[in-house]
Amino acid sequence: MDHYRVGIDGGGTRCRAAVAGADGRILGRGISGAANILTDPETALAHIRLATEAAFQEAGLPASGLSAATAVLGLAGNNVADAVSFIAARLPFARAQIVSDVLVALQGALGDRDGAVASLGTGTVYSIRQQGTVSMLGGHGFKVGDLGSGARLGQGLLQEALLAHDGIRPTTPLTEAVLAEFGRSPEAIIAFAHTAHPADYGRYAGRVFSAAAAGDAVGVQLVRMAAGHIDQTLDAIVARGVRTLCLVGGLAPLYRPWLADRPGIAIAEPAADALTGAVALAVQASASDPFPNHREAAQ
Known part of the structure; x- marks a missing residue:
């Protein structure tokens, strides 16, 4: 089975997902409801799965491909460790990295x-x-x-x-x-x-x-x-x-x-939207083992 790259842009209003091939070309997109893992982690987790399944469906790919995918999730509320741990333990992907939704926006906007x-x-x-x-x-x-x-x-x-x-x-x-x-x-x-x-x-x-x-x-x-x-x-x-x-x-x-x-x-x-940024980071992450750590400066 091909290993796909998944980008997630999850905010306080909606969750968007995209599935791409190894080259980063987006094959399908999906959308669902709010995905703030701090205010409502259970709902956020459900919407992450729904949006990703919709992206796979649009791409004509079986949903079983989620279990072999590499994903980068830009999620609102990612700065609270307990919420991140709760979500990370329940994600359907083979490998996943949760980052701030603003980091995927940065990558999309500025490359x-x-x-x-x-x-x-x-x-x-x-x-x-x-x-x-x-x-x-x-x-x-x-x-x-x-x-x-x-x-x-x-x-x-x-x-x-x-x-x-x-x-x-x-x-x-x-x-x-x-x-x-x-x-x-x-x-x-x-x-x-x-x-x-x-x-x-x-x-x-x-x-x-x-x-x-x-x-x-x-x-x-x-x-x-x-x-x-x-x-x-x-x-x-x-x-x-x-x-x-x-x-x-x-x-x-x-x-x-x-x-x-x-x-x-x-x-x-x-230059592009946050979802495109999440896919780009997923492509970068899939080439790294372990996942790259995005170097962040102290505020």
Whole structure:
């Protein structure tokens, strides 16, 4: 049986998989739901398998090929050892390496070039490559980090809706729409928040940006605050001597008009997506025994 290379890009909203041959040519792709191994490891594991099986099916390959495949998985929540151990022990692949979802985004966007990638989606995290050494900023998770993320935007919107309901701040069309969605019931919002995952909050991010573009005061406030957090991190990255920045993720194009200009700093378009980066790393890993360790600098 041929040994295939599998790349996984698992984030807080969806999990994408691709299967490739030894040359790295992608043969099939698959997609499933959220794959944050920290907030919901059981579901993440199920979605990893579903996405990979879908990729094999699209390629016309038997699902039994998973057990002989070499895989690199870029997963949200990879910085918590217990979650990584739980997932690693249950993966269906012959060989697998779990890395940060931002590392596969870096590889996809810049290949082997130096520069920095800001991954702006349900979460936020930043990767920097300088002379072959990779370091990361942010990515500390929704509860204590991910400033500027879609999840934080959604959470902030619900907070503002409650403040408007209580008469502490003026109501705007955006907060009025959210209150109406929850039947104007603070208890309903609290119940939602009690069980909500980052992706649940993140679904409100697009509405925040749309409202901000229309001049809604709460939308503008939330986006400006979030963009300020991102700008602060980008400034710290530039201060390290980085001259090429790349913005990726579902919120990247929405943030561009709200971010500060940086004369002399190139904003590069990504060469490829994170899934392509994961496949490239899987091809590299399959040529190494043991798997390569991606050299990371201390933050």
